[in-house]
Amino acid sequence: MLRPRIIPCLLVHKSGLVKTTRFAEPKYVGDPINTVRIFNEKAVDELVVADIDASVLGKAPDYGLIKKLAAECRMPLCYAGGIKTVEQIDRIIGLGVEKVALGSALFEVPDLISRAVNHVGSQSIVAVIDSKKTGLLGSHSVFTHNGVRSTGVKPADLAKQAEALGAGEILLNSIDQDGVMKGYDYALIDEVREAVSLPMSVLGGAGSFDDIRKLVERYGLIGAAAGSLFVFKGKYRAVLINYPKPEEKRALFSLTS
Amino acid sequence: MGVTVVNYGLGNILAFLNVYSRMNIPVQIASKKEDLARAQKLVLPGVGSFDWAMSQLRDSGMREELDELVLKRKVPVLGVCVGMQLMANASEEGQLPGLGWIPGKVRRFSEGMLKTKTPLPHMGWNTVTPKEHPLFVGIDRPEYYFLHSYFFEPESADYVLAETEYGIPFASAVSLANVLGVQFHPEKSHNWGAQLLRNFAAL
Numbered sequence: 001m002l003r004p005r006i007i008p009c010l011l012v013h014k015s016g017l018v019k020t021t022r023f024a025e026p027k028y029v030g031d032p033i034n035t036v037r038i039f040n041e042k043a044v045d046e047l048v049v050a051d052i053d054a055s056v057l058g059k060a061p062d063y064g065l066i067k068k069l070a071a072e073c074r075m076p077l078c079y080a081g082g083i084k085t086v087e088q089i090d091r092i093i094g095l096g097v098e099k100v101a102l103g104s105a106l107f108e109v110p111d112l113i114s115r116a117v118n119h120v121g122s123q124s125i126v127a128v129i130d131s132k133k134t135g136l137l138g139s140h141s142v143f144t145h146n147g148v149r150s151t152g153v154k155p156a157d158l159a160k161q162a163e164a165l166g167a168g169e170i171l172l173n174s175i176d177q178d179g180v181m182k183g184y185d186y187a188l189i190d191e192v193r194e195a196v197s198l199p200m201s202v203l204g205g206a207g208s209f210d211d212i213r214k215l216v217e218r219y220g221l222i223g224a225a226a227g228s229l230f231v232f233k234g235k236y237r238a239v240l241i242n243y244p245k246p247e248e249k250r251a252l253f254s255l256t257s
Numbered sequence: 258m259g260v261t262v263v264n265y266g267l268g269n270i271l272a273f274l275n276v277y278s279r280m281n282i283p284v285q286i287a288s289k290k291e292d293l294a295r296a297q298k299l300v301l302p303g304v305g306s307f308d309w310a311m312s313q314l315r316d317s318g319m320r321e322e323l324d325e326l327v328l329k330r331k332v333p334v335l336g337v338c339v340g341m342q343l344m345a346n347a348s349e350e351g352q353l354p355g356l357g358w359i360p361g362k363v364r365r366f367s368e369g370m371l372k373t374k375t376p377l378p379h380m381g382w383n384t385v386t387p388k389e390h391p392l393f394v395g396i397d398r399p400e401y402y403f404l405h406s407y408f409f410e411p412e413s414a415d416y417v418l419a420e421t422e423y424g425i426p427f428a429s430a431v432s433l434a435n436v437l438g439v440q441f442h443p444e445k446s447h448n449w450g451a452q453l454l455r456n457f458a459a460l
Binding site: 001002004040043045046067070071072073074075076094096099117119121122123124168197199200221223 | 266267268269270271272274275276304305306309339350375376377378379380381382383384402403404405406422423442445446447448450451
């Protein structure tokens, strides 16, 4: 039986790994390759690595780093950051990455998904949706370029569009909950979940394994992604890589199966 | 006993190299037909759409040599993901003919055939129930990483090596004599995958 995935999400900034709070205040948490090695030992379900400099600085993806990450990972890897062309996607998949995630390109190169799908297939194309609450009513709206550029588009509408173009997965990220560790944003997830039938992973807010348990209890098959939860320990946010053990994972899921 | 990973521009070549290197099993990459000459075991990886993968394999210049090795010299070959799907006669995903090493067709999971509402692609860790076979020896409660929307439907149940449930039961591994294929990614499936790749090298 297929089970929900628990996915650490790592952010690359100036060649190191960082963790942000509400997309700001990057705190150094370690070296990318060493961190992947630790996650290998912990047998994680999947990893997301996002280069948070690439799109903002208009840089191409760092193929050297991607190659090293892909070779090191004993689990599936999804890469995000700075992807704008089909050639870049072919190259990254050719380096042994399972999935690429597109964010700002969804707006800048609207036909990129459909063209990329012809080469690498839907299953390797993830649409990343960074959402922030805006206005007096706090309605959800998509932002790009590390949460700086407002698009005025609703997350559910972007998700539908990505599904129609052939994306294979939605990675929904709550900027408001990023690094806050107070639980996932159910209102946001509900909105997008109702709009599409694609597999979905959600990010932003997980502060404990119990938050993951609640998420899975509510949504069943879903990807539970988190950053802070897997790299920080305790209220002083000491850097310590951690991840549920296989038996802890089974306990988290047994309630839903 | 070494393993040769066929590099036609698609798939996790480096991941296979790393898994085998860690286990001290000799491993080489074949990127052109000369590299295949002394291959004893072949891994055929692959990601992407069916036609794209078939055309990349054709353009690599290795297609004919692979047919020779697999069909005439009976060299064991392990197809992975799309590399497994290429071994069929055809795919609903494309127009090009497949390698035809195991009679069958690659089909898309469609809403009509699924008994439960299941999103596509089939993505994540799922249980695999194998028949008794050296490829799965010593693997306890096998779980593997899947990432696909199409599956191999062999012409005969005899070619089904392992079964997995996703809306319907489907062949998550196939075999016919020296030709083996797995729909999941052993190179990205922790120890369950490493043991399977070790078993393949020891066939």
